[in-house]
Amino acid sequence: MLNGCLRRFQRDTQALQAQVDRDPSIALLHPEWMLTRWREAWPDDWRELAEANNQPGPMTLRVNRRHVDRETYLARLRDAGLAAYPTPYTPDGVTLNEACDVRALPGFSEGAVSVQDEAAQLTAPLLEPALATTPGARVLDACSAPGGKTAHLLEAFDLELTALDSDAERLGRVDATLARLGLEATTLAADASRLDWWDGQAFDSVLLDAPCSGTGVIRRHPDIKRLRRPNDIRELAALQARLLDTLWTTLAPGGTLLYATCSVMPEENVDQIATFLARTPDASADELDVDWGRPAGAGRQLLPRIDGHDGFFYARLRKQSA
Numbered sequence: 001m002l003n004g005c006l007r008r009f010q011r012d013t014q015a016l017q018a019q020v021d022r023d024p025s026i027a028l029l030h031p032e033w034m035l036t037r038w039r040e041a042w043p044d045d046w047r048e049l050a051e052a053n054n055q056p057g058p059m060t061l062r063v064n065r066r067h068v069d070r071e072t073y074l075a076r077l078r079d080a081g082l083a084a085y086p087t088p089y090t091p092d093g094v095t096l097n098e099a100c101d102v103r104a105l106p107g108f109s110e111g112a113v114s115v116q117d118e119a120a121q122l123t124a125p126l127l128e129p130a131l132a133t134t135p136g137a138r139v140l141d142a143c144s145a146p147g148g149k150t151a152h153l154l155e156a157f158d159l160e161l162t163a164l165d166s167d168a169e170r171l172g173r174v175d176a177t178l179a180r181l182g183l184e185a186t187t188l189a190a191d192a193s194r195l196d197w198w199d200g201q202a203f204d205s206v207l208l209d210a211p212c213s214g215t216g217v218i219r220r221h222p223d224i225k226r227l228r229r230p231n232d233i234r235e236l237a238a239l240q241a242r243l244l245d246t247l248w249t250t251l252a253p254g255g256t257l258l259y260a261t262c263s264v265m266p267e268e269n270v271d272q273i274a275t276f277l278a279r280t281p282d283a284s285a286d287e288l289d290v291d292w293g294r295p296a297g298a299g300r301q302l303l304p305r306i307d308g309h310d311g312f313f314y315a316r317l318r319k320q321s322a
């Protein structure tokens with residue numbers, strides 16, 4: 001049968017290829033409903049977005065600035081025979097020319113460095129205005145596992161941080177990450193869409209890195225293309241809205257909530273924040289003066305880039321002072 005298929009392909013290559021080219025979901029290897037959504041949302045970029053999803057993402061590292069600065073670590077990589085360059089938009093990032101086993105990275109087991117995409121590394125710089133000048137600030141990382149952003153926040157600022165996740169097993173990975181990096185936080189297995197875990201003391205800042213469709217990181221998890229259904233987006237958006245409303249009550253007046261997803265679906269991002277702002281009178285969004293991504297309502301959207309960062313969305317929300 002295989003022989004027959006190959007002969008037919010040899011005989012009818014042009015006709016078969018034309019058939020494939022006519023159907024973008026075959027040519028771009030994505031389900032039709034996803035491409036339809038993206039064509040509406042990103043009329044000039046949907047094809048490039050899908051093409052980026054079909055290429056492997058680069059291996060990017062976050063240098064632990066409590067151990068070593070980026071320039072020095074780049075030199076250590078060079079000495080180890082690993083070519084790398086600084087990430088363009090984040091202060092602690094380094095992208096390797098070629099992916100490698102983490103055990104080959106100088107100082108990995110001593111906590112000098114972690115693997116984290118550049119888009120995920122934008123969280124700490126976005127919280128810098130809120131956290132850099134207030135050592136000891138009470139911070140909640142509400143959906144923290146496996147702990148990449150928790151660790152980056154603790155590397156960058158002196159904080160009293162509570163790391164929550166509803167998945168106790170995944171939360172164990174936060175503990176392991178913090179132990180490797182020599183960092184400390186209170187970790188708590190709890191549902192952030194409820195308040196039964198909260199002692200009533202308000203947080204100065206909250207990070208909501210929300211559970212989402214993962215459509216910005218398809219190149220790292222290609223099974224998302226097969227497993228996600230259109231209905232998931234509606235259900236996830238409803239959960240994100242519940243998380244936003246609940247966590248808003250834990251935020252101190254004048255405090256900052258950073259909303260993040262690794263999604264490229266407007267329902268989880270620009271639309272989510274627009275409806276939150278419309279129903280929350282004491283909330284406003286900061287204009288983000290940054291050189292990455294594109295404006296998306298009150299937030300900023302990054303689409304995945306070949307050899308560059310993953311797809312992400314950020315909005316920085318401020319609670320009116322009392």
Ligand SMILES: C[S@@+](CC[C@H](N)C(=O)[O-])C[C@H]1O[C@@H](n2cnc3c(N)ncnc32)[C@H](O)[C@@H]1O
Pocket residue numbers: 120142143144145146147148149150164165166167170190191192193209210211212
């Ligand atoms: C995008 S991941 C977080 C990634 C993490 N912030 C990091 O940088 O490593 C979303 C997390 O939300 C958690 N989650 C889902 N529903 C939740 C809920 N109701 N309360 C708390 N955590 C939840 C999931 O278990 C998952 O670990």
